[in-house]
Amino acid sequence: MGWQGIFDSSGILFTGFVNTLTLSIATIVLGTALGLVVGTLRAARVPALRVPLRIYLEVFRGSPLLVQMLFIYFGAAYLGLRGVETFIAALVALTLYEGALISEIFRAGIEAVPRGQREAARSIGLSRLQIERYVILPQTVTIVLPPLVGQYIGLVKDTALATAIGYFELVREGQAIIDRIGMPIEVFIVIGAIYFVICYPMSLVARRLEKRALHA
Amino acid sequence: MLAPWATTFSYAPAFLNALWLTTVMSVLAFLFAFILGLLGALARRSRFRVLRFIGATYVEGIRNTPVLLQLFMIYFALPEAGIRFDAFQAGVVALAVNAGAYLTEIIRAGLQAVPRGQLEAARSIGLAPADVFRSVVFPQALRSVYPPVINQFIQVILGSSLVSQIALPELTNTAQTINSQTLLTMHIFTVVLVLYLLLSNVTALVADLVGRRAFKPPLYPSGPRPRSALLSRVGRLVRGR
Numbered sequence: 001m002g003w004q005g006i007f008d009s010s011g012i013l014f015t016g017f018v019n020t021l022t023l024s025i026a027t028i029v030l031g032t033a034l035g036l037v038v039g040t041l042r043a044a045r046v047p048a049l050r051v052p053l054r055i056y057l058e059v060f061r062g063s064p065l066l067v068q069m070l071f072i073y074f075g076a077a078y079l080g081l082r083g084v085e086t087f088i089a090a091l092v093a094l095t096l097y098e099g100a101l102i103s104e105i106f107r108a109g110i111e112a113v114p115r116g117q118r119e120a121a122r123s124i125g126l127s128r129l130q131i132e133r134y135v136i137l138p139q140t141v142t143i144v145l146p147p148l149v150g151q152y153i154g155l156v157k158d159t160a161l162a163t164a165i166g167y168f169e170l171v172r173e174g175q176a177i178i179d180r181i182g183m184p185i186e187v188f189i190v191i192g193a194i195y196f197v198i199c200y201p202m203s204l205v206a207r208r209l210e211k212r213a214l215h216a
Numbered sequence: 217m218l219a220p221w222a223t224t225f226s227y228a229p230a231f232l233n234a235l236w237l238t239t240v241m242s243v244l245a246f247l248f249a250f251i252l253g254l255l256g257a258l259a260r261r262s263r264f265r266v267l268r269f270i271g272a273t274y275v276e277g278i279r280n281t282p283v284l285l286q287l288f289m290i291y292f293a294l295p296e297a298g299i300r301f302d303a304f305q306a307g308v309v310a311l312a313v314n315a316g317a318y319l320t321e322i323i324r325a326g327l328q329a330v331p332r333g334q335l336e337a338a339r340s341i342g343l344a345p346a347d348v349f350r351s352v353v354f355p356q357a358l359r360s361v362y363p364p365v366i367n368q369f370i371q372v373i374l375g376s377s378l379v380s381q382i383a384l385p386e387l388t389n390t391a392q393t394i395n396s397q398t399l400l401t402m403h404i405f406t407v408v409l410v411l412y413l414l415l416s417n418v419t420a421l422v423a424d425l426v427g428r429r430a431f432k433p434p435l436y437p438s439g440p441r442p443r444s445a446l447l448s449r450v451g452r453l454v455r456g457r
Binding site for chain 1: 276277279280281282283284285288289292293294296297374375376377378380381387388391392395399401402405408409412413416417
């Protein structure tokens, strides 16, 4: 008895691991894309978009992700969108939430590149596209990367909330195992260890990138 | 058209009770978290390797696993080891332990930012080590950590919604209950969303006003904080400026 029960449940754990990873990677891709678009538009100060983007940001940053997720999941059913899977609801909520946080990282990154850089690039005759591609973007990436990786760590942990709407990621699979074999302490320690194995290397990467950005 | 709203607002007492529970839980958790953060920061800066190790393990262990898992660990698993909390206590403990790890790093950075010369000067005028910390280092550190600490408080408020998952009738849980009774999803969750937005923005606004008053020279000298630009305009109106 003891750890043998958890070892026998490794298939369930693996499913949870794969589901957590799938949701995380999908959110990283979509959330980063959304954050890049919103952040760039906010840095460019497009007049017509100022207020709507500001509202988007304040709403999604100032309220709990869990409420957003429940709102989207139950709201889809309320609006008659039948069969919206838990995965889609979780992905939409996470993308909107993380997109809002990531957009601020990009905006700060873009605004941190000194104005003189753009002017200097123009004065040596680079085209607009060349300026963005060869002058602004490389500098933005150096500034943006450390907090971005930091945000991804939070994102991976945030996918645990999908448990609340019934998506079978790690925490929910853990509960399923506990329902069968008990041993909640051991099971949750294993689940925690899996998250740690995903997140800790990421925080080491973030730290290294931060050091490099400081020396650049 | 208006009937759903009327139904929703007939639950006003339940919403208000839930709002109160969320507020009390968040404030309590934050107070404990701050104490934990202070102890954690001191442990991480300690001369003793054991304390540094404990501090680092605490911070890395908590920051690299989800809060929800920590909450489930405390509520569902610890009773197995003979440690029993009710839902409210478990919520407060989980939120405090989680935020405490982040506050450890914030406060540690704040302590580190106090110039060494300040320490040496304080010691040279004959202050005892405890007094050096209490009247020289800590006040200066508090000033630089104030904005991120307040931000962490707001994260505790928003994070308290997770306690709904262990059936404590705070805001989010109440919303789910009323939703299952009335099926007025849009109305109910809009109300709850607005209540959370109010809670986080009012907290930011009050913290902003306190920060301007409590520190000399005042914090945020150059204009309002970006987070609450709209609300600080309200604040200026309130203060009649």
